[in-house]
Amino acid sequence: xxxxxxxxxxxxxxxxxxxxxxxxxxxxxxxxxxxxxxxxxxxxxxxxxxxxxxxxxxxxxxxxxxxxxxxxxxxxxxxxxxxxxxxxxxxxxxxxxxxxxxxxxxxxxx
Amino acid sequence: xxxxxxxxxxxxxxxxxxxxxxxxxxxxxxxxxxxxxxxxxxxxxxxxxxxxxxxxxxxxxxxxxxxxxxxxxxxxxxxxxxxxxxxxxxxxxxxxxxxxxxxxxxxxxxxxxxxxxxxxxxxxxxxxxxxxxxxxxxxxxxxxxxxxxxxxxxxxxxxxxxxxxxxxxxxxxxxxxxxxxxxxxxxxxxxxxxxxxxxxxxxxxxxxxxxxxxxxxxxxxxxxxxxxxxxxxxxxxxxxxxxxxxxxxxxxxxxxxxxxxxxxxxxxxxxxxxxxxxxxxxxxxxxxxxxxxxxxxxxxxxxxxxxxxxxxxxxxxxxxxxxxxxxxxxxxxxxxxxxxxxxxxxx
Numbered sequence: 001x002x003x004x005x006x007x008x009x010x011x012x013x014x015x016x017x018x019x020x021x022x023x024x025x026x027x028x029x030x031x032x033x034x035x036x037x038x039x040x041x042x043x044x045x046x047x048x049x050x051x052x053x054x055x056x057x058x059x060x061x062x063x064x065x066x067x068x069x070x071x072x073x074x075x076x077x078x079x080x081x082x083x084x085x086x087x088x089x090x091x092x093x094x095x096x097x098x099x100x101x102x103x104x105x106x107x108x109x110x
Numbered sequence: 111x112x113x114x115x116x117x118x119x120x121x122x123x124x125x126x127x128x129x130x131x132x133x134x135x136x137x138x139x140x141x142x143x144x145x146x147x148x149x150x151x152x153x154x155x156x157x158x159x160x161x162x163x164x165x166x167x168x169x170x171x172x173x174x175x176x177x178x179x180x181x182x183x184x185x186x187x188x189x190x191x192x193x194x195x196x197x198x199x200x201x202x203x204x205x206x207x208x209x210x211x212x213x214x215x216x217x218x219x220x221x222x223x224x225x226x227x228x229x230x231x232x233x234x235x236x237x238x239x240x241x242x243x244x245x246x247x248x249x250x251x252x253x254x255x256x257x258x259x260x261x262x263x264x265x266x267x268x269x270x271x272x273x274x275x276x277x278x279x280x281x282x283x284x285x286x287x288x289x290x291x292x293x294x295x296x297x298x299x300x301x302x303x304x305x306x307x308x309x310x311x312x313x314x315x316x317x318x319x320x321x322x323x324x325x326x327x328x329x330x331x332x333x334x335x336x337x338x339x340x341x342x343x344x345x346x347x348x349x350x351x352x353x354x355x356x357x358x359x360x361x362x363x364x365x366x367x368x369x370x371x372x373x374x375x376x377x378x379x380x381x382x383x384x385x386x387x388x389x390x391x392x393x394x395x396x397x398x399x400x401x402x403x404x405x406x407x408x409x410x411x412x413x414x415x416x417x418x419x420x421x422x423x424x425x426x427x428x429x430x431x432x433x434x435x436x437x438x439x440x441x442x443x444x445x446x447x448x449x450x451x452x453x454x455x456x457x
Contacts, residue, residue: 041325042322042325043321043325043329067318070314070316070318071314071318071319071320071321072321072325073312073321073325073326073329075269075271075273075274076273
């Protein structure tokens with residue numbers, strides 16, 4: 001079936017450098033620095049990336065960071081909890097906007 | 111407990127069939143071309159510091175990733191005569207390390223004799239132990255034997271949780287492994303100042319590469335001590351080799367092509383320069399000589415004019431022999447590298 005997303009496109013990510021190599025190199029240097037061991041371990045950063053991948057619902061990122069998490073020694077229980085964190089924040093973000101709904105409704109109502 | 115590929119009559123029980131699959135073009139360049147581009151082809155040995163003796167395919171487990179296709183149904187084990195040839199060859203040299211593997215090497219009736227002889231020659235001896243063998247009634251005194259002879263134990267434990275470990279090594283193996291580790295700890299293994307080395311081996315439980323050795327070692331140390339009070343010296347990360355049962359898993363799960371490409375993409379020239387075959391000589395259960403245990407299972411004996419049997423051991427000709435390589439060798443050259451002593455480079 002025709003679809004916008006193809007798994008094999010993940011490996012073509014570097015082709016984005018062809019349109020503007022300078023910006024691509026800067027992005028890559030920043031990206032690699034972000035994921036290097038720092039105050040957080042590479043394993044912890046991969047779990048954060050996995051959660052964010054679900055929050056932004058990027059299938060490429062979910063594929064890449066599921067592999068990265070396993071390769072960093074994380075287990076399915078930890079990865080599931082990371083996804084729940086994304087879910088809780090997304091759900092909570094929707095719910096907290098209910099306060100706006102309540103404010104508007106309160107203003108309009110007698 | 112499962113059966114070996116051989117007992118099941120599976121096509122991949124044949125080394126030739128494995129080599130046929132591995133040599134077919136499948137989205138990755140031939141290993142030898144990659145090595146040539148890194149100026150490492152042909153690869154030559156740099157000496158022999160490890161004599162690795164595989165005493166046979168008999169094992170009390172049937173692990174899902176086993177590159178030996180070992181199990182209780184495998185009966186190929188090293189005879190006393192061949193074991194004597196190994197010791198005779200060892201005595202002619204100053205090879206400092208004897209690494210005994212299998213199967214479960216301890217189940218070979220000549221295992222203890224080999225250990226005693228190698229120790230009498232003053233060599234450091236390693237036992238590649240699956241841990242559960244220490245709990246078999248027939249091996250009740252094994253742990254004490256190993257401690258008495260100051261044998262280094264290198265034990266397989268792919269994860270610090272039961273689900274992952276049992277998925278790879280069989281139901282109930284994790285709990286038994288912890289019991290065996292406690293038994294070793296009680297004898298002083300893994301504890302500072304005892305001289306009794308207990309090192310663990312991490313294999314990924316699936317079609318992915320291992321983490322950085324230092325990082326996962328810290329995780330293992332923290333979790334095993336916190337959850338079970340178990341201590342050990344070092345953790346070695348070993349990449350799963352795409353042969354035998356792990357190859358069967360890769361093909362059945364649709365991961366073969368992706369895994370091979372991942373290994374090839376992660377080719378590291380520094381790891382390739384430091385591969386273990388350059389300083390190891392591997393002896394099969396029947397005395398045939400190989401560059402490593404993986405070549406042994408693929409039935410790729412020494413070639414290029416080197417002696418092919420332990421009875422013809424000739425240190426001078428073996429020290430600089432040309433190594434036999436094929437596409438499975440990507441397993442040892444990916445990322446931080448992989449060897450029987452874990453990662454070969456720091457990343």
